[in-house]
Amino acid sequence: xxxxxxxxxxxxxxxxxxxxxxxxxxxxxxxxxxxxxxxxxxxxxxxxxxxxxxxxxxxxxxxxxxxxxxxxxxxxxxxxxxxxxxxxxxxxxxxxxxxxxxxxxxxxxxxxxxxxxxxxxxxxxxxxxxxxxxxxxxxxxxxxxxxxxxxxxxxxxxxxxxxxxxxxxxxxxxxxxxxxxxxxxxxxxxxxxxxxxxxxxxxxxxxxxxxxxxxxxxxxxxxxxxxxxxxxxxxxxxxxxxxxxxxxxxxxxxxxxxxxxxxxxxxxxxxxxxxxxxxxxxxx
Numbered sequence: 538x539x540x541x542x543x544x545x546x547x548x549x550x551x552x553x554x555x556x557x558x559x560x561x562x563x564x565x566x567x568x569x570x571x572x573x574x575x576x577x578x579x580x581x582x583x584x585x586x587x588x589x590x591x592x593x594x595x596x597x598x599x600x601x602x603x604x605x606x607x608x609x610x611x612x613x614x615x616x617x618x619x620x621x622x623x624x625x626x627x628x629x630x631x632x633x634x635x636x637x638x639x640x641x642x643x644x645x646x647x648x649x650x651x652x653x654x655x656x657x658x659x660x661x662x663x664x665x666x667x668x669x670x671x672x673x674x675x676x677x678x679x680x681x682x683x684x685x686x687x688x689x690x691x692x693x694x695x696x697x698x699x700x701x702x703x704x705x706x707x708x709x710x711x712x713x714x715x716x717x718x719x720x721x722x723x724x725x726x727x728x729x730x731x732x733x734x735x736x737x738x739x740x741x742x743x744x745x746x747x748x749x750x751x752x753x754x755x756x757x758x759x760x761x762x763x764x765x766x767x768x769x770x771x772x773x774x775x776x777x778x779x780x781x782x783x784x785x786x787x788x789x790x791x792x793x794x795x796x797x798x799x800x801x802x803x804x805x806x807x808x809x810x811x812x813x814x815x816x817x818x819x820x821x
Contacts, residue, residue: 569591571591598787602777689724719732731763735767779791
């Protein structure tokens with residue numbers, strides 16, 4: 538049986554502790570994620586314990602680059618990988634360090650420094666109105682209510698949501714909710730921003746606006762690094778580093794443009810082998 542994707546890894550410069558590595562980036566050592574399951578699915582194996590299935594790993598990664606993209610097929614393990622970075626998913630085996638902190642034993646401290654944007658914004662919007670949700674994120678930096686409200690209004694304006702502060706989050710469009718979720722996360726001034734397909738619900742104009750904003754964040758305020766998953770290969774190609782995930786493993790690791798080119802070539806080659814010489818005409 539033909540493997541689902543070719544395993545390959547380019548020689549890339551990786552951070553080292555004391556030299557812009559673990560203390561100012563990400564360090565995953567022998568990480569494995571298992572979930573309850575009776576039988577492994579395609580590309581999966583039995584987990585570390587009976588009654589579990591492996592969905593990620595083993596993964597070794599050191600990344601200190603300002604922008605890191607993660608690409609791959611649906612179900613490949615992209616979201617699982619990035620959810621390790623703020624303790625949303627615990628490893629069954631191995632260690633995860635995020636900017637010098639252990640994501641398992643120091644979860645609270647990691648989450649205080651890490652902003653996470655979900656694909657579905659309703660997962661993270663917790664207040665009744667747009668303005669209240671942003672104000673909630675500003676409580677640490679703006680103690681007085683009038684100042685907090687003014688700061689929230691400015692943030693909403695910057696994200697194309699001016700005048701919608703009193704609007705119920707359920708009366709916003711999907712794209713408006715996504716921009717609100719991003720505004721609320723950025724209001725916390727995170728050291729690390731993790732985003733799971735952050736432009737999925739946006740139109741083209743706002744997709745480009747949000748992509749430009751995200752890529753400009755490292756070096757702005759406290760933000761040192763962003764990690765994002767995406768199916769937009771043009772967006773992935775703009776990252777300093779890009780990881781290709783398949784069957785729960787990193788199968789390619791290179792600069793953004795090089796990784797995207799490798800991924801395109803690999804997908805088209807597999808389609809041609811599967812469907813014949815007329816398949817994969819370069820539309821990717």
